[in-house]
Amino acid sequence: MELEEIYKEVILEHYQNPRNYGEIPYAHSSEGINPLCKVDGENPICGDAIYIQFLVEDDKLEDIKFTGVGCAISQASASIMTELVKGKSIEDIRSLIIRFKRIMEGKEDFTEDLGDLLAFEGIRRLPVRIKCVLLAWEVLLEGINKISKRAGG
Numbered sequence: 001m002e003l004e005e006i007y008k009e010v011i012l013e014h015y016q017n018p019r020n021y022g023e024i025p026y027a028h029s030s031e032g033i034n035p036l037c038k039v040d041g042e043n044p045i046c047g048d049a050i051y052i053q054f055l056v057e058d059d060k061l062e063d064i065k066f067t068g069v070g071c072a073i074s075q076a077s078a079s080i081m082t083e084l085v086k087g088k089s090i091e092d093i094r095s096l097i098i099r100f101k102r103i104m105e106g107k108e109d110f111t112e113d114l115g116d117l118l119a120f121e122g123i124r125r126l127p128v129r130i131k132c133v134l135l136a137w138e139v140l141l142e143g144i145n146k147i148s149k150r151a152g153g
């Protein structure tokens with residue numbers, strides 16, 4: 001199978017079986033855990049949207065879930081993103097988002113350590129679809145910027 005075909009299958013598989021899809025079950029509990037951060041964003045070109053909830057404890061992203069309406073690329077990218085960021089520190093997540101945005105903008109190259117994100121390599125040739133790939137990443141960046149501000153960082 002051609003590499004491009006494999007990558008198409010990776011995207012389709014995440015779209016059909018999105019990881020970390022839904023809502024965090026303790027979102028509405030009144031327990032003394034840190035408040036959830038809820039953030040959403042829209043692709044201005046098509047109106048598709050991603051909603052993200054995440055929970056940070058001790059500067060680490062303990063849990064993350066997403067829902068959304070959109071094309072296979074945007075939903076698959078959100079699914080892969082949640083897998084990659086879960087359990088990481090906020091600063092590591094910020095670095096990953098900034099790096100991945102630079103990669104999609106053609107300012108840096110893809111590297112093997114990016115795992116399933118390699119599936120998006122060919123999409124750099126399709127400028128309109130780059131926004132689809134980056135939608136969830138922009139939304140999460142907004143969310144972590146919000147909590148950094150809240151913490152005075």
Ligand code: FES
Nearest residue numbers: 046048071074132
């Ligand atoms: Fe709307 Fe891809 S076409 S996010």
